[in-house]
Amino acid sequence: MNTMHSGNLIEPARRPALQAVEVSKAFVSGHQRTQVLDRLSLAIEAAELTLISGPSGCGKSTLLAVLSGLQQVDGGQVRALGSELGQLDLRALERFRLQHTGFVFQGFNLFPALSAFEQVELPLNHMGLTRDEARRRARQSLEEVGLGQRMRLRPSELSGGEKQRVAIARALAKQPELLFADEPTSALDAANGQIIIDLLHRIAHSHGTTVLCVSHDPRLVVHADRVLAMEDGRILSDRRNQAPLSDSRGTPS
Numbered sequence: 001m002n003t004m005h006s007g008n009l010i011e012p013a014r015r016p017a018l019q020a021v022e023v024s025k026a027f028v029s030g031h032q033r034t035q036v037l038d039r040l041s042l043a044i045e046a047a048e049l050t051l052i053s054g055p056s057g058c059g060k061s062t063l064l065a066v067l068s069g070l071q072q073v074d075g076g077q078v079r080a081l082g083s084e085l086g087q088l089d090l091r092a093l094e095r096f097r098l099q100h101t102g103f104v105f106q107g108f109n110l111f112p113a114l115s116a117f118e119q120v121e122l123p124l125n126h127m128g129l130t131r132d133e134a135r136r137r138a139r140q141s142l143e144e145v146g147l148g149q150r151m152r153l154r155p156s157e158l159s160g161g162e163k164q165r166v167a168i169a170r171a172l173a174k175q176p177e178l179l180f181a182d183e184p185t186s187a188l189d190a191a192n193g194q195i196i197i198d199l200l201h202r203i204a205h206s207h208g209t210t211v212l213c214v215s216h217d218p219r220l221v222v223h224a225d226r227v228l229a230m231e232d233g234r235i236l237s238d239r240r241n242q243a244p245l246s247d248s249r250g251t252p253s
């Protein structure tokens with residue numbers, strides 16, 4: 001909806017897809033209490049690739065876990081797609097994650113016994129899609145990540161970069177509004193890392209997916225639309241790249 005103002009059409013302010021307001025989270029083990037997130041606030045815009053960079057142990061994975069509803073916060077609020085996650089009961093949270101979020105991890109998290117195609121198809125069956133629709137989406141997503149010819153292979157028969165592309169296809173096939181990636185390139189060499197970050201960038205722009213990636217890999221910084229630097233449980237800086245280097249350079253094969 002546009003707003004008329006002084007005769008001009010003014011775009012309404014976009015509502016962030018994800019928002020953290022003064023979020024705190026601590027872990028206690030024995031006598032030791034670690035304050036991992038310390039009244040952290042941020043707003044992530046839809047349909048772009050946001051990178052959260054920061055040193056090991058600064059709380060990046062914990063931040064992703066609370067933003068995606070996997071972990072509860074001690075204080076503050078998380079709003080995702082208009083819902084306040086703290087208000088949802090466990091079942092509603094589970095449904096939210098199933099229907100609206102996709103995850104990509106450093107270690108790929110693939111099932112050794114399943115083919116690439118089966119890895120992608122499996123979660124779709126839990127979403128209540130018909131078998132035909134699940135298979136159609138699985139094929140389409142694998143083609144999109146350049147694995148159309150390798151769908152029948154198992155993880156042991158795929159390279160690291162290919163495995164991560166299967167994991168991306170698995171997340172993509174759910175058609176989630178929110179895609180979270182935790183160090184998706186750190187197990188990969190530079191060339192494969194590049195392919196993965198290009199793919200994430202392209203997914204944000206061509207599907208309108210909100211992609212939030214955390215990494216301590218400084219090579220990724222130039223490829224994101226926006227970079228938030230995190231340290232000691234807080235966001236220290238927020239920088240926008242005008243024209244990220246990642247670009248459609250064709251489907252990797």
Ligand SMILES: Nc1ncnc2c1ncn2[C@@H]1O[C@H](COP(=O)(O)OP(=O)(O)OP(=O)(O)O)[C@@H](O)[C@H]1O
Pocket residue numbers: 027028029034036054055056057058059060061062063216
């Ligand atoms: N379940 C847990 N129980 C206790 N402490 C935890 C737990 N999860 C994380 N921590 C602690 O919280 C801090 C932040 O961890 P987190 O995994 O979020 O960091 P990170 O920025 O993702 O690090 P890395 O770059 O190494 O992945 C660390 O000190 C870690 O030991």
Ligand SMILES: [Mg+2]
Pocket residue numbers: 060061062182183
């Ligand atoms: Mg981590």
